[in-house]
Amino acid sequence: MTPRPRPGPLRTLAVLLSLVACLWSSAAWAASERRVALVIGNAAYRSIVALKNTRADAEDVSAALRDLGFEVMTRLDVERAGARDVLRDFSRLAAGADVALVYYAGHALEHEGRYYLMPVDVKIDDADALRFDAMPADDVRALLQDRVPGLRIMIFDACRNDPFGGRPPPSTRPEARPGAVPRGLQRAAAPRGLLTVYATAPLDVAEDGRSRNSPFTRAFLKRLREPNLEIADLFRRVSADVREATAGRQVPDVAGTLDAAYVLNPAETDGTAWARLRFSSRSDDLRDFLARFPRSDYAADARFRLDVLDREVRARQDRACGTEAERIDALVAARDAAGLAALRNQILCPASLGRVETGLREVERLRGEEGKRRVTTEACERERRDLDNAARAGNLRQVEEMRRRLACPANAEAAESALASLRGRAGEAERPAR
Numbered sequence: 152m153t154p155r156p157r158p159g160p161l162r163t164l165a166v167l168l169s170l171v172a173c174l175w176s177s178a179a180w181a182a183s184e185r186r187v188a189l190v191i192g193n194a195a196y197r198s199i200v201a202l203k204n205t206r207a208d209a210e211d212v213s214a215a216l217r218d219l220g221f222e223v224m225t226r227l228d229v230e231r232a233g234a235r236d237v238l239r240d241f242s243r244l245a246a247g248a249d250v251a252l253v254y255y256a257g258h259a260l261e262h263e264g265r266y267y268l269m270p271v272d273v274k275i276d277d278a279d280a281l282r283f284d285a286m287p288a289d290d291v292r293a294l295l296q297d298r299v300p301g302l303r304i305m306i307f308d309a310c311r312n313d314p315f316g317g318r319p320p321p322s323t324r325p326e327a328r329p330g331a332v333p334r335g336l337q338r339a340a341a342p343r344g345l346l347t348v349y350a351t352a353p354l355d356v357a358e359d360g361r362s363r364n365s366p367f368t369r370a371f372l373k374r375l376r377e378p379n380l381e382i383a384d385l386f387r388r389v390s391a392d393v394r395e396a397t398a399g400r401q402v403p404d405v406a407g408t409l410d411a412a413y414v415l416n417p418a419e420t421d422g423t424a425w426a427r428l429r430f431s432s433r434s435d436d437l438r439d440f441l442a443r444f445p446r447s448d449y450a451a452d453a454r455f456r457l458d459v460l461d462r463e464v465r466a467r468q469d470r471a472c473g474t475e476a477e478r479i480d481a482l483v484a485a486r487d488a489a490g491l492a493a494l495r496n497q498i499l500c501p502a503s504l505g506r507v508e509t510g511l512r513e514v515e516r517l518r519g520e521e522g523k524r525r526v527t528t529e530a531c532e533r534e535r536r537d538l539d540n541a542a543r544a545g546n547l548r549q550v551e552e553m554r555r556r557l558a559c560p561a562n563a564e565a566a567e568s569a570l571a572s573l574r575g576r577a578g579e580a581e582r583p584a585r
Contacts, residue, residue, distance in 0.1 A: 184249035188221040189241040193257030195228045198274040204359050205256035208368040212254050215375050231270045234286045242294050249301040253291055259309035303345045308367045310356040346407040366396040378418040421447035434460045472500035483510040531559035542569035
């Protein structure tokens with residue numbers, strides 16, 4: 152066998168450059184693709200069994216998809232009158248999207264080959280009511296096929312039983328499962344480029360679960376957090392997780408054919424991360440970016456943005472400190488110890504805490520001095536009244552005794568005046584007698 156010649160340096164360099172260009176173009180495409188999602192969570196049913204987890208399921212799936220760059224339209228407890236509006240609004244959002252995902256958690260039924268999602272105010276007494284009052288899942292599928300040229304994904308966390316076509320086998324009846332509440336759908340032939348994921352197998356029921364999320368949605372959220380997981384592998388792992396969580400009672404089902412592999416949660420490059428974070432107003436986001444990509448070409452921009460945010464935070468803190476300082480000074484001037492004590496529990500500026508403590512001590516000191524002044528003033532006034540009473544009574548000896556023992560210096564002048572007046576009158580009284 153003739154050995155294959157080794158590639159030369161120029162050929163190796165050309166291959167490396169081609170690989171780098173391919174990776175760069177893939178990353179740029181991932182960052183620029185448009186991904187949209189419709190998330191519906193119906194829980195507050197009025198005429199049929201209400202569901203415990205579906206609202207939380209929808210809220211958590213919406214948050215996870217937003218973190219992955221999806222434009223998410225979330226609708227909770229959809230009624231019959233609003234069902235068409237939901238599809239109309241999502242049709243406008245999904246037009247021309249690269250990826251469109253529809254997630255539904257709630258009651259659903261299959262009858263005569265058609266799938267129906269249940270609005271919360273639906274009352275299904277017979278098949279005719281089902282046809283006219285429920286939302287056909289085929290309408291959702293048609294919307295995706297008409298408006299989305301790229302990848303289309305439908306996820307139904309619902310049962311797949313048919314109440315009008317006979318009861319399911321005993322092993323699949325809701326009452327045979329602790330905590331299980333029917334949610335309903337069945338398989339349909341899916342066109343290429345459309346992936347349909349069911350939480351359970353045909354004619355089976357899906358458990359609502361006893362925690363915040365159903366077993367299926369809990370597994371789905373867990374696997375969404377794994378980066379670089381191809382979508383087929385993602386749902387294989389979700390299926391395994393659900394089987395394990397329900398001890399084999401519930402087995403998810405995936406239908407459809409994709410033209411190419413796809414990753415819902417691609418590992419971020421510094422470029423895609425910066426595109427997501429460059430307008431963030433959270434300092435922690437930028438610090439996390441710098442920790443993950445310290446040598447990125449965007450690191451200088453991130454540090455500049457972080458410095459701007461830190462200056463804004465410091466400016467807000469300075470304003471808060473100034474406002475608190477003015478309030479503390481006003482409370483001290485008003486001798487309002489109760490106001491200072493209440494403010495101490497609401498402090499925003501660290502420096503204000505020491506200022507409050509100092510203010511409390513100052514208020515205590517001022518109140519003490521004020522109390523002393525009040526006592527002194529009252530004593531002086533009392534002494535002055537006694538002095539005036541003795542002078543009016545003409546009691547010279549008492550006035551002289553009070554003058555010797557005078558406690559308030561302010562009353563000295565009044566005492567001297569009273570003594571002079573009393574002594575003058577005493578002298579005038581003695582002259583006629585002589």
